Amino acid sequence: DxxxxxxxxxxxxxxxxxxxxxxxxxxxxxxxxxxxxxxxxxxxxxxxxxxxxxxxxxxxxxxxxxxxxxxxxxxxxxxxxxxxxxxxxxxxxxxxxxxxxxxxxxxxxxxxxxxxxxxxxxxxxxxxxxxxxxxxxxxxxxxxxxxxxxxxxxDSEHNAIFQCLPAAFRAGEPPAGVRRLFLTCSGGPFRAASAEALARATPEQACAHPNWVMGRKISVDSATLMNKGLEVIEACWLFGVAPSRIEVVIHPQSVIHSMVEYDDGSVLAQLANPDMRIPIAHALAWPSRIQSGAKPIDLVDLARLDFAAPDTTRFPCLRLAYEAGAAGGTTPAILNAANEVAVAAFLEGRIPFIDISRVIETALAQVPGRSDDSLDDVLADDARARVAAERAVAGAGRRVRQGVS
Ligand code: NAD
Ligand code: MG
Missing domain, CATH: 3.40.50.720 (NAD(P)-binding Rossmann-like Domain)
Known part of the structure; x- marks a missing residue:
């Protein structure tokens, strides 16, 4: 051995x-x-x-x-x-x-x-x-x-939900007695930013997440709230529920990592310091428990936990993801591919932050999703979406250089 x-x-x-x-x-x-x-x-x-x-x-x-x-x-x-x-x-x-x-x-x-x-x-x-x-x-x-x-x-939210589900739960099968899933969301670095501040947001600001240190792509996704949108679709597959049964709630402290609401009104939550070693250790040892190296939580020091509704006017990516998740088929793949192109363009300084959602919306309008979602269909529509998004990026870049917004 x-x-x-x-x-x-x-x-x-x-x-x-x-x-x-x-x-x-x-x-x-x-x-x-x-x-x-x-x-x-x-x-x-x-x-x-x-x-x-x-x-x-x-x-x-x-x-x-x-x-x-x-x-x-x-x-x-x-x-x-x-x-x-x-x-x-x-x-x-x-x-x-x-x-x-x-x-x-x-x-x-x-x-x-x-x-x-x-x-x-x-x-x-x-x-x-x-x-x-x-x-x-x-x-x-x-x-x-x-x-x-x-x-x-x-993903900390999905790991939290998994921990709050009955032990008999198997991935992809609708869990018995569950009414809703609450996905918590820190709100990202621009949670309290004005529309004007968002228009001027730089890659450095977008990658400075208040609670987590992560790769640059997911950091930008957290700033646009596309990360939460992708997580809604992720939760639909893992937990066998429709997007309409998933509620996103802004929770700036990132201490409650997500929650499960049961039919009787009980809500179970998983709490921990924001440290990815916790879900990693959980999944490595599951169903046992092992040390992760994370600092223990100090509730008195935390003192309070806040909640608010997400703002899909300033953060349209969350709405686009809910719509793509409801549409199903290859539409989520189109959304994801256009987002990857738009985020890369933003990180390279080719488009402003607020054009990320515009590029994705343009690609979604130009590439019709299909209900067939075999691997070949998905990869073909992923490629189409990247071409459409690159074209939209080039158009947005031209507007920037001409000083029109
Ligand atoms: P990262 O950018 O820090 O690391 C990415 C890793 O993938 C690197 O090892 C890199 O070499 C490799 N890689 C990149 N492109 C590749 C390619 N084309 N082919 C093969 N390997 C490639 O990213 P991360 O923050 O660690 O995130 C990884 C994944 O986990 C993402 O999907 C992200 O959404 C998810 N995730 C991350 C966090 C977090 O806290 N960082 C939390 C939840 C979910
Ligand atoms: Mg997450």
């Missing part, structure tokens, strides 16, 4: 924010878990350091040149980690029998194929990467059932 009785863990996206938090938790439990595989896009230095420290059996990088650099450095250091590259390399390590658990922590649609490989191999899949579920929830849930994969949510 190559893992010596321990559970093997593969991390897709180990150099990112979730990936590093996962390694932090794993390092606290060397008797329980063995790091079987680490993967990244192109960050050779960080992946090399992780390989030196955790000695995984496999490492994979999307970028072939980066993979060659990594391999050369590992060989020079006498480390036997097997290196592969490309989407095939990522998918192969995700499905390899060296791992029992796969942490899906790539950002965006890029995670779909490797995550699907882990699901088809019947792994325990820890799902941080929400975009694949938004794009093709039907395919992922069906394949998980067929292969006997166990899907456990890492």
């Amino acid at each position: 190559q893992n010596e009785g321990r559970q093997g863990v593969a991390i897709l996206g180990s150099t990112g924010s979730i990936g590093m938090s996962t390694l932090d938790v794993l390092a606290r439990h060397p008797d329980r878990f063995a790091v079987a595989a680490l993967t990244a896009n192109a960050q050779v230095d960080r992946l090399y350091e992780q390989c030196v420290r955790f000695r995984p059996r496999f490492a994979a990088m999307l970028d072939p040149q980066a993979a060659r650099d990594l391999e050369r450095r590992l060989r020079a250091s006498g480390i036997p980690t097997v290196v592969s590259s490309g989407l095939d390399g990522l998918s192969t390590v995700a499905a390899d029998r060296a791992s029992d658990i796969v942490m899906a922590a790539i950002v965006g649609a890029a995670g779909l194929i490797p995550t699907l490989a882990a699901v088809k191999a019947g792994k325990r899949v820890l799902l941080a990467n929400k975009e694949p579920l938004v794009m093709s929830g039907r395919v992922l849930m069906r394949e998980a059932r067929a292969a006997g994969a166990v899907l456990l949510p890492i």
